[in-house]
Amino acid sequence: MNDRHDDELDPVERLRAADPAADIAPRAGFADEVVARAAAEVSGRQAGEPAPVVELAAERTRRRGRLLTVAAVAASVLIVGGAGYAVGATTAGTTNLAGGAAPPISLESGAGGAPMEQGMPQGDAAAGAPEMGRMTGSGGMSDGILPWGYGRNEFSASGLSTEEGSAVAYGFDARAASDADTVAALAAALGLAGTPELKDGGWSVGPRDGTAASLWVGLDGTLGFSYWDPQHNPWQCAPDAQVCEPTGTPPSEDAAIAALRTLISSIGRDPGAFEFASETYEGSPTRTAQAWPLIDGQRTDQGWYLELAEGGIVNASGSLAGVVELGEYPIVSEQVAFERLSDPRFGAQVTAMPFAAREAQADQPVEWVPPTEPPATPGEGTTLSWPVNQVEIVDARLGLASHWQPDGSVLLVPAYEFTDAAAGTWSVIAVADAKLDFAAE
Known part of the structure; x- marks a missing residue:
């Protein structure tokens, strides 16, 4: 570790090292461009203006x-x-x-x-926490956070149980x-x-x-x-x-x-x-x-x-x-929970990226190439890009998930986790509509 930069010793940087894309090397000349930009900023200061200094x-x-x-x-x-x-x-x-x-x-x-x-x-100590708490995401988040989009999905499944039941919730x-x-x-x-x-x-x-x-x-x-x-x-x-x-x-x-x-x-x-x-x-x-x-x-x-x-x-x-x-809460069947994946009231949660997407990210790293001109003007009648993920559900599991109430209290509620054909997982609450308050906050 003798050659490691000081910043890499920061615990946040060590966390980032767990990212699957952490070992992707920058494109040729990237470091030189960064140095050149920094030098340009220094030269652009007024004479006698001190450079910003941070005490490490x-x-x-x-x-x-x-x-x-x-x-x-x-x-x-x-x-x-x-x-x-x-x-x-x-x-x-x-x-x-x-x-x-x-x-x-x-x-x-x-x-x-x-x-x-x-x-x-x-x-100040709480700054930045909510964003790091949103790592699993929902359909409302930008697809750019994960290299596998989940904002627009078409789900399919067969053989799911239609049996309703009940399950214990906790607080x-x-x-x-x-x-x-x-x-x-x-x-x-x-x-x-x-x-x-x-x-x-x-x-x-x-x-x-x-x-x-x-x-x-x-x-x-x-x-x-x-x-x-x-x-x-x-x-x-x-x-x-x-x-x-x-x-x-x-x-x-x-x-x-x-x-x-x-x-x-x-x-x-x-x-x-x-x-x-x-x-x-x-x-x-x-x-x-x-x-x-x-x-x-x-x-x-x-x-x-x-x-x-x-x-x-x-x-x-x-x-x-x-x-x-x-106590016991009524829960919907696997089939009804599956249908909730496409219901905007429930917003399916992707909780693990499919293996195929992770392998594609690791095997085919995308190298950013600086553009030399803006994109071409769209032509008349251009077809709009609207990608939809085809997601085939192959398994369902009933378990518990944390749910935060508006007053700050926390429950562990029945929830389904679905596994798709690419080994990605999706989750949705299992509690029946009768025990859900749909009133806007």
């Missing part, structure tokens, strides 16, 4: 305090929602200690996804865990001293300026928490450092998972009700661990995350609220 260490501290929790959550999303993305970027594999639970189902959308910033420090009991004792217990497990303070929309222990270890517990529907300790950060650079490279050896898989188990136990939750996994990235001095609560053999999508260095926990996040049963 201070800027890193500011950015980490704002983005680290988002990066942690987003990294978990990459691992949960698109395992194909994460596998190629990790070493030492994963350890599944709970026996292979079904993956979570997501109902997040571009317009109504979970407000991730509610579980984070308010103000997150955030108020039951929102007290000083619970927060203090978690803080103690993290090695933090101090009395939890309730202010600015959440519980906090430690300074919130990024200078020392701190814990924040937001008053959102899952009681989401985030923890950050700059003292254990192996990417921390001295203010006058000429070369900044991480030091240390990543802890073992067992150590990372044990640390996460300890945090879960500290608030009275049973680690045996979670499924654990652990990863480390090539060249990284840290190791991550994830834990997903299990209900009826399925992971729920409100998991815990931890990053461990030789010296201790660098950062952690999760949801402190426990889950309570809300």
